[in-house]
Amino acid sequence: MGILTHFLIPLLLINFCAGSTNINCNVPSSWLSGNPTIQRSTSSSGQVPYVSGINFYNTYLWSKWPQGRVKYKLNATLTASDITEVRKAFNEYHTKTCIQFLPWEQGDVDFVSIERDDNTCGLAHVCKIGGYQFAQFGGGCRTMSTMVHELGHTLCLGHEHQREDRDDYVTYSGCHQVPTKYTNNHVPKGIYDYRSIMHYWCDANNACFGGRPLTPNVNNCGGAVTTGLSVFDVDGINSLYNCQGCTRHRWRPAQSLTQADRGNLHNFGHYSQDGNPLYPCRALYHGSVSVGTFDDATKSCRIYYAGVVSVTENVEVLTIPGGLSQSCYKYELVSRTTASPRTAIPAGSSNWDGWVRYIAYASKTLANGVTDKTFGTVSTYTQSSFTYSADMPSSSGIYYTLDYDVLSCRLDDECMRWNG
Ligand SMILES: [Zn+2]
Numbered sequence: 001m002g003i004l005t006h007f008l009i010p011l012l013l014i015n016f017c018a019g020s021t022n023i024n025c026n027v028p029s030s031w032l033s034g035n036p037t038i039q040r041s042t043s044s045s046g047q048v049p050y051v052s053g054i055n056f057y058n059t060y061l062w063s064k065w066p067q068g069r070v071k072y073k074l075n076a077t078l079t080a081s082d083i084t085e086v087r088k089a090f091n092e093y094h095t096k097t098c099i100q101f102l103p104w105e106q107g108d109v110d111f112v113s114i115e116r117d118d119n120t121c122g123l124a125h126v127c128k129i130g131g132y133q134f135a136q137f138g139g140g141c142r143t144m145s146t147m148v149h150e151l152g153h154t155l156c157l158g159h160e161h162q163r164e165d166r167d168d169y170v171t172y173s174g175c176h177q178v179p180t181k182y183t184n185n186h187v188p189k190g191i192y193d194y195r196s197i198m199h200y201w202c203d204a205n206n207a208c209f210g211g212r213p214l215t216p217n218v219n220n221c222g223g224a225v226t227t228g229l230s231v232f233d234v235d236g237i238n239s240l241y242n243c244q245g246c247t248r249h250r251w252r253p254a255q256s257l258t259q260a261d262r263g264n265l266h267n268f269g270h271y272s273q274d275g276n277p278l279y280p281c282r283a284l285y286h287g288s289v290s291v292g293t294f295d296d297a298t299k300s301c302r303i304y305y306a307g308v309v310s311v312t313e314n315v316e317v318l319t320i321p322g323g324l325s326q327s328c329y330k331y332e333l334v335s336r337t338t339a340s341p342r343t344a345i346p347a348g349s350s351n352w353d354g355w356v357r358y359i360a361y362a363s364k365t366l367a368n369g370v371t372d373k374t375f376g377t378v379s380t381y382t383q384s385s386f387t388y389s390a391d392m393p394s395s396s397g398i399y400y401t402l403d404y405d406v407l408s409c410r411l412d413d414e415c416m417r418w419n420g
Contacts, residue, residue, distance in 0.1 A: 063127060063128045064127065064128065064155070064156055064240065064241065065099075065110075065128050065155065065241075067100075068097070068098050068099045068241040068243065069099075069100045069102055070099065070100065070101050070102065070111075070112055070128075070151075070154065070155070071103070071104045071105070071108045071110065071111040071112070072101050072102070072103065072104060072111060072112050072113070072114055073111055073112075073114065074086065074114050075113050075114060075115040075116070077115050077116040077117070078114065078115070078116050079116070081142075082116055082137075082142050085142060085143055085144045085147055086144075086147050088144035088147075089144045089147035089148045089151055089228075090151075092144065092148050092228040092229055093148075093151065093229070093237075096228075096229055096234045096247075097234055097237045097238050097241070097243060097247060098238060098241060098243035098244065098245070098247050099155060099237060099241060099243075101151075109130075109131060110128055110131060110133075111132065111133075112124075112125075112133050112134060112135050112151075112154050113132060113133070113134045113135075114134070114135055114136075114147070115134050115135070115136045116136065116137065116138055116142065117136045117137075117138045118138040118139045119138060120136055120137070120138045120139075120141075121137065121138065121139060121140075121141035121146065122135075122136060122137045122138070122146045122147075122149060122150045123135075123136045124136065124150040124151070124153040124154050125153070125154065126153045126154075126156065126158070127154075127155075127156040128154075133154070135147065135150040135151055135153070135154050136150065137150060144227065144228065145197065145223045145226075145227050145228070146223070148197050148227075148228050148229060149197050149198060149222075149223065152197060152198050152229075152233070152237075155237060155240070156240065157198050157233075157237070157240075158182055158198065159179070159182075159198050159199065159200065160192070160193055160196040160198045160199035160221075160222070161179060161199050161200055161202070161210045161211055161221070161222075162179050162180060162181055162182050163181070163182060163192065164181050164182055165192065166181060166211065167181075168192070168214070169192040169194070169211075169213065169214055169215060170202060170210065170211025170212060170213055170214060170221075171207075171211055171212050171214055172207070172208065172211050172212075173207075173212070174207070175207060175208035176208075177208065178208075179200075190232060190235070190251070190316065191232065191282075191283075191284045191289075191314045191316060191348075192284070192314070193230055193232040193233070194213060194215070194218050194220075194221045194222075194225075194287075194351055195221070195222070195225055195226045195230040195231075195232070195349055195351065196221075196222060196226070196230050196232060196233050197222060197223060197226055197228065197229055197230060197233055198222070198233065199221040199222035200221065200222050201220060201221055201222050201223060201224040202220060202221040202222070202224075203219060203220045203221075203224070210222055215284075215286070215287050215351075216286050216287055217286055217287030217288065217351055217352045218287040218351045219351070219352070225351070225354060226354075230348075230349065231289070231346045231347065231348045231356065232348065234247075234346075235250070235251055238250075244322070244326070244327070244329070245327065245329040245411075246329045246331075246343070246409035246410070246411070248320065248321055248322055248326070248329070249319065249320045249321075249331065249345060249409070250264075250318075250319050250320075250321060251282060251316035251317065251318055251319070251347075252316055252317050252319050253315070253316055253317075254281060254294065254299045254300070254301065254312075254315040254316060254317050255299055255315070257317060260321075261317070261319050264319035264320055264321045264322075265277070265279045265317065265318075265319055266279070266318075266319075266320050266324055266331070267279060268332075268361065268407075270361070270363075270373045271373070272373065272395075273370050273371075273372065273395070276296075278293055278294075278373055278374075278375065279293070279294040279296075279317055279318065279375075280292070280293065280294065280317075280318045280347075280359050280361075280375040280407065281293065281294035281315055281316060281317045281318070282301065282316050282318070282347040282348055282357075283301040283303055283311040283313075283314055283315045283316075284314040284348070285303060285305050285309065285311050285314070286305055287351040287352060288305075288348075288349075288350040288351060288352065288357075289347055289348025289349060289350065289357050290303035290304060290305060290357065290377045290391075291357060291358070291359045291360065291375055291376060291377040292304070292311075292374075292375055292376065292377075292393050293374055293375045293393070294315075295310065298310065298312065299312060299315065300312045300315065301315040301317075302393050302395075303377070303393055304376065304377065304391040304392075304393040304398050307398065308393040308394075308397060308398055309393075318345075318359070318407075325412070325415075328411055328412045328415035328416045329409060329410075329411055329412070330409065330410055330411075330412045330415070331345075331407065331408070331409045332407075332408060332409075332410075333361050333405035333406070333407060333408070334405060334407075334408040335405055336360075336378075336386045336390075336402065336403070336404050336405065336406060339385075339386050339405070339406035339408055340383075340384070340385065340408070341356070341358065341380050341382065341383050341384070341385070341386070342383055343408045343409060343410045344359075344406045344407065344408045345358065345359055345407045345408065345409060346358055347359055347377070350379070353379075353381075354381070355379040355380060355381045356380060356381070357377050357378070357379055358377070358378050358379070358380070358406055358407070359375060359377075359378075359406065359407040360375065360376045360377060360378040360391075360392070360404040360405070360406055360407075361373075361374070361375055361376075361404060361405045361406075361407065362374060362376065362390060362392050362401050362403060362404040362405070364392070364394060364396075364399060364401070366396055372394050372395055372396060374392045374393065374394040374395070376390045376391050376392035376393055376404070377390060377391045378390040378391075378404065378406065386406060389401055389402050390402075390404045392404070
């Protein structure tokens with residue numbers, strides 16, 4: 001279909017095909033080759049930083065949705081249950097990002113038509129192309145999960161398993177058709193995200209879809225382990241669209257912190273025994289995201305994994321541009337007993353249990369009377385409370401405690417009353 005298909009990225013018929021060898025699920029190579037994409041924006045301005053493959057300057061074809069507002073129409077092909085799934089997908093974006101899907105109104109030129117097409121699992125135009133465009137799901141793929149994936153394309157996201165550096169994380173060894181790698185090597189990548197909803201399923205039997213994971217403890221990927229957006233997906237979208245409020249925190253690669261990033265680090269009033277400010281970091285290590293304390297001198301993150309380890313690869317540091325309190329959206333440490341996962345800042349998830357990891361802060365008085373302060377990890381799978389002890393990888397070894405604070409962000413009602 002010429003130019004149209006060039007700008008579409010298909011989702012494989014995963015629901016039909018996972019584990020099956022009877023159905024040919026291969027996507028036409030022309031659809032996968034040379035498809036440009038945007039993986040992650042690391043620009044604090046929220047501008048689309050670089051798009052490779054085709055004309056970078058063609059902002060008409062490759063524009064984001066202004067203010068993250070996407071107008072939509074529900075096509076008549078959708079059943080009532082399809083619409084329920086679509087609304088769940090919208091809700092996933094509305095509760096975790098600043099993206100808004102809003103009903104088309106008279107006079108709106110650019111909009112996405114949400115459609116059912118049983119000839120596809122899922123198919124969507126990439127970015128805002130101008131005028132009519134669609135996000136489709138069909139057949140056995142008419143789920144929230146598929147629609148979250150397709151709407152990710154609508155918002156300019158590409159496939160995680162087609163990142164330029166994916167060969168470090170998955171192998172397509174022995175596959176007769178291998179998804180193309182995007183070569184947008186000007187965009188610094190975040191931590192490789194096996195859990196991204198933009199990653200195809202992957203396991204030993206399904207290796208030619210999303211590849212076989214090369215990281216220990218990672219047994220499957222994408223929609224097989226995440227029904228909605230992963231924590232990294234959320235972080236990436238909020239960065240790409242320069243989301244503010246309680247979605248303005250940004251995790252930055254430890255190896256390439258800029259001056260601006262450094263100005264956005266926050267120690268929450270806490271210092272090491274040597275008097276240096278302490279900053280939280282996260283690392284993907286052996287298939288799980290852990291939170292720890294950043295060491296600027298070595299660019300390492302001190303985490304716990306069967307012992308205290310200083311990790312130097314796949315490390316990101318938390319920055320909060322705009323300060324801890326901005327427009328009444330306040331980042332603060334909240335005592336475990338009153339903290340809620342709904343307002344806590346997630347750091348990532350484990351690839352083996354799927355539990356979400358959050359940022360815990362605790363201090364401990366050492367034998368010599370000195371107070372040792374540390375960032376660590378607390379996990380939960382509920383949305384109601386923090387009931388488990390935190391892993392605290394301190395300078396004097398690991399300890400576990402129920403006496404910790406959780407980094408959270410909330411809308412300050414008092415502030416809103418004064419400032420309207
Ligand atoms: Zn896709």
